[in-house]
Amino acid sequence: MEKIIDENKQGQSLVIEKKEGNKRKLFIESYGCAMNFSDSEIVASIMANQGFNTTQNLEEADLVLVNTCSIRDKAEQTVRKRLEKYNAVKRDHNPNMKVGVLGCMAERLKTKFLEEEKIVDLVVGPDAYKDLPNLLAEVDEGRDAINVILSKEETYGDIAPVRLNTNGVSAFVSITRGCDNMCTFCVVPFTRGRERSRDPQSIIEEINDLWSKGYKDITLLGQNVDSYLWYGGGLKKDFEKASDMQKATAVNFASLLEICAKAQPKMRIRFSTSNPQDLTLDVVKTMAKHQNICNHIHLPVQSGSNRILKEMNRLHTREEYMELIDNIRQILPNCAISQDIIVGFPTETEADFQDTISLLKYVKYNFGYMYKYSERPGTMAGRNMEDDVPEETKKRRLQDIVDLQRLHSEIKTKEWLGKTVEVLIEKESKKSNQQWSGRTSESIVCVFPKDAYKVGDFVNVKITNCTSATLIGEAVGYSQNN
Ligand code: 5AD
């Protein structure tokens, strides 16, 4: 499940520009990964054509849509709490309000949602958003409606997403959907279906359109971007059956990255998430070739123990992962690398955990996202393995790696002291309205006094100070990328 969950964004309700003539009010909020936030932009676009403007006020909403996440039990509990809140608002202030559940929880629980949660009127899985107008018509007539069919083709390539709560500078562009990897802990292959790639032409059109609207930093999104493969449409697993012509003209991730970098040479291009077994050195070499492809790879490892990696069905060993890191560092010496790690996977011993610690020390990641194992019903591990690591042990192991990661982040961040880096200004700093906040190519947040600069400027910043995760500096002029 190679996606980053941005804790700052969870549950944000989303607003878009009002469309003249739209009478009904939609409250839409999202939980989980960047893919969900990106999907909500597609949903908002579909709903705008159905007469809905967005609102941030539950009490006046005609329809509430919540885009949900199933990755860990905690994510699902958060959504259950929100449903209680909607229930209270409906009871006390807004009796006509309808509620729809979208995304991974909808797909996982299907009709159970309608049975378990009386508040829910509408259940829509991640591949069925184009059916929303029909489903809505059912709901308007007083019936519950559900579509959780997963698709072989759907990539929403033909729907121009509306940008929700945007800073006008950075945006997500979805390039693949689903995942074929079947890591044993992961619910994603069940909730988002088989892997398929989006037509490169529509990706480039979206990037060009974003550039023309002033966007300067895009992230190509997918559960496993390195596995991108376009051969005219269809599932990745059916590529073997493609014609010789289709095979000869297929576009893989390295070529897609190059096409994107060349299409908009001043646009910063990022991608997430990479999978160690699919990331090729071609991709790393393409990054080295194009200055506008950002210097950061999010490369989840999940565990440093070969035995646990095997149990997780991660198709690489610790040694192969370390070799990949060595190769990346050789081709791109300053590339930032981040991780996802799970502690307390079933049967994980202290020795297995120490292997994770030693891998962490070997790589010294710039930053990372660490989790306690959460058993997911229906997954291979959920069905075949007992969740046998005690909660206390999971907690302690999590704390240990979080502490170690913090130490490494601090070491890595300090390496920037005294250097001058290019920062793209994204927004005002949360801590001071006198300061801008932006990111370096390596995805490190940097804050500095505003001076005469504005959001969207590429600025050279001299780094004078830092915390463990944030660079602090002073702007010394526009960068040549402006
Ligand atoms: N329990 C805990 N963490 C999980 N992840 C995925 N599935 C689970 C699970 N069942 C983590 C992985 C993934 C990240 C987005 O979430 O580390 O890379």
Ligand code: SF4
């Ligand atoms: Fe990532 Fe594995 Fe889940 Fe696919 S199955 S989304 S690769 S963790």
